[in-house]
Amino acid sequence: MEEVLKILGELHPDVDFRTEKNLVEGEILNSFDIISIVGELNNSFGIEINAEDLLPANFNSAEAIYGLVCRLLDE
Amino acid sequence: MSFISVEFLVFCLLLFLGYFLAPRKMQWLVLLFANAVFYVSGGGFSIAFLAVTCVSAYICAVRVERVGETYREIRKNTCHTREEKQQNKAQCTKIQKRMMAACLVLNFGIWVAVKYAGLPVFPLGISFYTFMAMGYCIDVYRGKYPAEKNPARFALFLSFFPHMVQGPFSRYNNLKETLYEPHDFSWERLRRGGIRILWGIFKKTVVAYRFGMAAEAVFALQKPCGCVYVLVLMVSLALQLYADFSGYMDIAAGICQCLGIRLEENFRQPFFSQSIDEFWRRWHITLGAWFRDYVFYTVSVGKRTQNLARKCREKFGTGFSRMLPSYLALFLVWTATGLWHGTAWNFLLWGWMNLFFIAAGIFLAPVYKKCREFLHIREESRWWRLIQMVRTFLLFGYMEMVSGASSAREALRLTRLLFVWDAPEAMESLPELTGLGACDVFVLLFGILLMAAVDIGKEKQTDCRDLLCRMPTAVRYVCLVGLVYMILLLGDIGSDASKGFMYAQF
Incomplete structure (x- = not known):
């Protein structure tokens, strides 16, 4: 979880990712941010996030992103 | 069957009758x-x-x-x-x-x-x-x-x-x-849908028609001219396309509302955009969303693109490699969007111009921020936002002009004319050369004001139809009958041009 928060914090230092739950629908993260996050997550965790994983529900909060990482690590 | 025709009116009336008279499961x-x-x-x-x-x-x-x-x-x-x-x-x-x-x-x-x-x-x-x-x-x-x-x-x-x-x-x-799902008949839905249909027909037949006339006349102009004419052309093309395209969407959404069906919105007050990037999230929204979901995301998270970004990370550092997949995908998206509109060079150029403005906006964002701080400009200040809106509108108009030009030479000529001062002569001969009389200019100004009022209302989460429905019955009927009269008296109905919509060709 801390690794995910670090990646997000580097992208938007002004956002409190521990409390924010509406990152995509609240337009805090745009498409470019999401692609940057995907690249960082792929590199850091050795996973492969596909286009079908790019749903708002998977990126709306740090927990949701962490959940996606855990799911892909399990597969 | 054209949306603006008696046949279509009869078709819709028969559809409404058949739809609401049919058993609910058969609708x-x-x-x-x-x-x-x-x-x-x-x-x-x-x-x-x-x-x-x-x-x-x-x-x-x-x-x-x-x-x-x-x-x-x-x-x-x-x-x-x-x-x-x-x-x-x-x-x-x-x-x-x-x-x-x-x-x-x-x-x-x-x-x-x-x-x-x-x-x-x-x-x-x-x-x-x-x-x-x-x-x-x-x-x-x-x-x-x-x-x-x-x-x-x-x-x-x-x-x-x-x-x-x-x-x-x-x-x-x-x-x-x-x-x-089955729908029951509702007078309220019929009234609201009907108003939206009328509003769409007004935009198409009264406003888009006149801007189209002006744009056509300026495009065909052979005599030497300058920036005023080119600005008139840019503004005319932008507003013609908006009135035509969003007018169609209003008619389509209005028909659906009468039936109780919700159609996705394709416009969200695009001329309030402060950048080209934002503009494309407000204009033809569903096309942008299609390319985002099925081209942009597919390419940017694809194995090859991510591998390339990984290799670039070692050579060029994190900043560049992080954005590389997005820029590559963006290039493909805008090339494809240009080609979706047509294979002529001007459509491709139009796509790449959009790409350039969007990429520059993202890439230079830190520079813009520093400039604003240096000049003590507050980002949320009304004047600054207005300046950005006007800039975005003119950029859109310019790109429409380039995509509408008959050749590369013509687009270049028009671009060069933007820097030729011709205000005194142009103001005198403008009405004559655009083919617009005093009445047309008055109708256009009235149309623009109405469209701006409706869009400002929407931007503030107020549907003008709610305001209209809350008015006294007499005032409401005067407004609606006035709209119908304007369409019948001032609208282009029955001509070949009125039957087609600009985006239908794509």
């Missing part, structure tokens, strides 16, 4: 029949093309889903180790990808052949239903929602006539419930 079949009538009236051959797309997309989605279920079942029952599960998943994906590839090649192949190879026929709405059908197949492949098992219901989704001429690119999961 969607009435819609399906209406779609067939609309299609046949647009040329019988169109149905054959639509049928191929409809059948192939239906079969592809159902089969892709079935393969996924079968392999999941096998994985659950017989695969115990991680390697076995991964192998099973890889096999499943391989088969699904083959099916998807066949369906995509067939349908985009037909679309390319019809649109670019100069076939003598152009089936109604092929650009719209092909993209909608392929989006649906990709969504089912990605497991976003289950495939539609009833072929007639799927045919209704794909052939739904309000989104056939100029979009929007409806998504199956957004439209299915509202399309298939």
Whole structure:
């Protein structure tokens, strides 16, 4: 979880990712941010996030992103 | 059958009657029949093309889903180790990808052949239903929602006539419930839908028509001119396209509202945008969303792009490699968007200009921030926002002018004229050369004010129809009768130009 928060914090230092739950629908993260996050997550965790994983529900909060990482690590 | 014709009015009245008189469970079949009538009236051959797309997309989605279920079942029952599960998943994906590839090649192949190879026929709405059908197949492949098992219901989704001429690119999961569920007749919905239809007809026949006249006259101008003429051309083209395209969307959404169906919105006050990037999230929203979901995301998170970004990280550092997938995907998206509009050089250039302005906006954002801080400009200040809106509007107008020019030389000539001062002479001869009389100018100003008022209301979350409905009955009827009179007296009704919509050609 801390690794995910670090990646997000580097992208938007002004956002409190521990409390924010509406990152995509609240337009805090745009498409470019999401692609940057995907690249960082792929590199850091050795996973492969596909286009079908790019749903708002998977990126709306740090927990949701962490959940996606855990799911892909399990597969 | 044109949306602005007596035939279409009769068609809609019969549809409303049939839809609300039919048993509730049969309402969607009435819609399906209406779609067939609309299609046949647009040329019988169109149905054959639509049928191929409809059948192939239906079969592809159902089969892709079935393969996924079968392999999941096998994985659950017989695969115990991680390697076995991964192998099973890889096999499943391989088969699904083959099916998807066949369906995509067939349908985009037909679309390319019809649109670019100069076939003598152009089936109604092929650009719209092909993209909608392929989006649906990709969504089912990605497991976003289950495939539609009833072929007639799927045919209704794909052939739904309000989104056939100029979009929007409806998504199956957004439209299915509202399309298939039964609806009771409602005077309130009929009234609100009717007002929206009238408003759309007003924009198309009164406003778009006059801006079209002005744009055509300035394009055809042979005598030397300068910046005022080019600015008039840019503004005319931008407002003509907005009034025409959003007018159509109002008519289509109004018809749907009368029936109780919710159609996706395609515009969200685009001229309030402060950058080209924001503009494309407010203009032709469903086309932008299609390219974002099916091209931008697919390319940017694709294996090859991510591998390339990884390699670049070692050589060029994190900052560049982080943005590389987005820029590569953006390049493809805007090349494809340009080509979607046409293969002529000007459409491609139009796409790349959009790409340039969007990429520059993102790339130079820190520089802009520093400049604002240096000049003590507050980002949220009204004047600053207004300046950005005007800049975005003019950039859009300029790109429309380039895409509408007859040749590269002509686009270059018009660009050069932007720097030639001709205000004193131009102001004198402008009315004569644009073909607009004093009455036309007055009508246009009135139309712009009305459109701006409606859009400002929407921007502040106020639907002008609510305000209208809350007014005293007499005032309400004066407003509505006034709108009808303006359409009948000042609108371009019955001419060939009034029958077509600008985006229908794509």
